[in-house]
Amino acid sequence: MASIRQRERKDGTHIHQVRWLQGGRGGSWQTETFGDRAGAAQFKALVDIHGQQWPPGWVKGKGFVEEPTVDGDMPLIDWAHRYVDRLTGIDERTRQDYRRDIANHFSSFRHVEASGRVVPATIANITADDVQDWVRAQEAGERDLDNPEGWERRPASPKSIANRHGLLSSIVQAAVEADPPLRSKNACTGTRLPRVDDGIDDEMCFLEHEEYARISAEIQDPHARDLADWLVGTGMRWGEATALQVRDVNLTRKAVSVHRSWKRAAPGEVGPSYFLGPPKTKKARRVIALTDGQMEMLRRRMAGKRPEDLLFETPRGKSWRHDNFWRRRWIPAVEAAIAKGLPKRPRIHDLRHTHVAWLIAERIPLPAIQARLGHESITTTVDRYGHLVQALDGEIRAAVEAAMGAHAAASGIRRVV
CATH class of the missing domain: 1.10.443.10 (Intergrase catalytic core)
Structure with missing residues (x-):
């Protein structure tokens, strides 16, 4: 259960601090501060109702804050299909492959707000953290809850993840370059992908x-x-x-x-x-x-x-x-x-x-x-x-040795063997 502590400021006024363990026992301490006890009590009740978690939509120090909406924003899946359907210079088989990837792998994409609340992904709201979470989820796979030995989604190979990430990056970049733009930057830039050379010998x-x-x-x-x-x-x-x-x-x-x-x-x-x-x-x-x-x-x-x-x-x-x-x-x-x-x-x-x-x-x-x-x-x-x-390696060493030897001779430097 969350608790409320009253603290006195130097000027004699009081603040009310709500404290709780994130997720319950074993979690990290979280705090939020209020100028009045009534506000603190209301917030404490919200924390308790949501299982010792930050209330969805609440931003620390600001309260309930809605993320700004963007004119023309739409679900990520809809924008992705819109992008692929308008692509030129590809054959129909490739277009069908892109559509399959969108249906099978982009549907699991989610956006996590600053408050921690998980909401549907749109082309304007996805962040670099969302992209990284999506990549990690593909790498780990998803176990079948009814069969611990089975898979709901099998772990994807590094090459498959890289291919899907490349498609997503192109889709997001189209939103950056749209008129008017739906985004200021590409959320896929800088994503850390699994190494494609893992298991290359196999x-x-x-x-x-x-x-x-x-x-x-x-x-x-x-x-x-x-x-x-x-x-x-x-x-x-x-x-x-x-x-x-x-x-x-x-x-x-x-x-x-x-x-x-x-x-x-x-x-x-x-x-x-x-x-x-x-x-x-x-x-x-x-x-x-x-x-x-x-x-x-x-x-x-x-x-x-x-x-x-x-x-x-x-x-x-x-x-x-x-x-x-x-x-x-x-x-x-x-x-x-x-x-x-x-x-x-x-x-x-x-x-x-x-x-x-x-x-x-x-x-x-x-x-x-x-x-x-x-x-x-x-x-x-x-x-x-x-x-x-x-x-x-032998040829490289010989080339470097020859170059350094010539440099030493030209500089009058005595070589030490």
Whole structure:
């Protein structure tokens, strides 16, 4: 129970202080001061009614204070859908993915007022603390109250959280840039996100040359083997490699150009489930240099085809589908290699990771790898593969030693060994 203490000021007047333990026994002491006993008694009753908590809407030293409203404010979910529905430059599948994230993950967003009262989130009232609480809730997950062993919401991976936070940041930024503005700043700026490299060794699988050769030898279909060799030899994404056409090959430059990629149609859309569209990003449009062996394989696959025909097709001349290749070609080959001693279980996408590992082992700099992979930012390349560059420590030490030696000689400084 809260209590009231009367204290005398130096001028002879009195104040009345309400004291209580926040949340009851075990909580921290809280106080609020009043100039009259009647006001203190009313506040004490409110604290007791709300379980030894600050009354919702009450701000210390100010009383009940309503947060200012903003003209044009609306629920966060409504603004988010409004933003996504007006986006240009994205395909309908991506728009559907954004809508799904909003429905599944933004609905748990809440705003905590200064008084501690929890209210529905709007585009104007959310704060940096609200965003951080939302991120932490995704990281921790939510247990099923009826089944302690189950989950209402499973903990999200750092990458998933980062993707959702990126979408939220774009949505909030649109409110900052609205006319008139609904916010003065982006509440997502400065959010501390989980490290995306946590568990990276479990998520990525890097194959040695001999390990990949074991898998390749178990792929019986030559069409599938060509595609696997191409993926590990170029680092291309699955959707890019399987969308390559004869006209993309430059025989003179010994290179291929990436102009398109397979896209999945949005649910409910009339027509085929997959279609050819632009690559993932602007920098995904790129030219990839090829070896003589890769050019020889392409010439063999180009024979008798028209410019618009696909370079990599199934034995029946159809376009490859990831699920089909995975189940019927890749998994059997990997399992056969494991039975003969392969210590790893790589995914198809690990062929892209393996390609990077091979390039780094040959001292290829990360900016060149970024361009070859089609990463939009060097940060992506460094975050994902920078830990592999430690193999260059010897070269770095030698370079620093040479530079410092030259500096010492030019300065007339005697080196101490």
